[in-house]
Amino acid sequence: MLDDLDRRIVEILVDDARISLKELASRVNLSSPSASERLRRLEERGVIRAFTVDIDPAALGYTLQAIVRIKPLPGRLHAVQKLIEEIPEFTECDKVTGDDCFVARLLIRSISDLDQILDKITDKAETSSAIVKAQPVKRRLPPFS
Structure with a gap:
């Protein structure tokens, strides 16, 4: 299961997978190292499988x-x-x-x-x-x- 913070991180990344770590951290009110750790754990758990491009x-x-x-x-x-x-x-x-x-x-x-x-x-x-x-x-x- 995801907590509210993980959900918010995933939602932000779905909207813009190219967002900088600094900006992501700022949007979820975390330090960059804390946001990075959350992101790493989401990847390790397989919640986030890839960062991709949406082509028309x-x-x-x-x-x-x-x-x-x-x-x-x-x-x-x-x-x-x-x-x-x-x-x-x-x-x-x-x-x-x-x-x-x-x-x-x-x-x-x-x-x-x-x-x-x-x-x-x-x-x-x-x-x-x-x-x-x-x-x-x-x-x-x-x-x-």
Whole structure:
């Protein structure tokens, strides 16, 4: 569990992972060494896994996103997983229970790109895709309680 101070540190870092240690300490009313120690413990416990950059795919020309459900043909599970891992436009993929084995997020520049990517998979799996119209809930932190 996180105490209130750890929660505040994590929230600040989610908003700006590049914040200086001095500024972080100031915002949570700690000395820099104390803030550094808290941060180190959060990393050691695995609460903080990485400091990262949030990139806007549209700024790179990826104006469309698709959610793709993928059901490998019998005996093709590992081959399909390898293909998904190798195609860089697949930015997220979950292995799931149910009728499908994978649910993946795909960034594309056009519908023809979607067709070209899915063509690489269709001889090994059944796919069902949906174009994302909006993302009302972006990736966010789980509740801290």
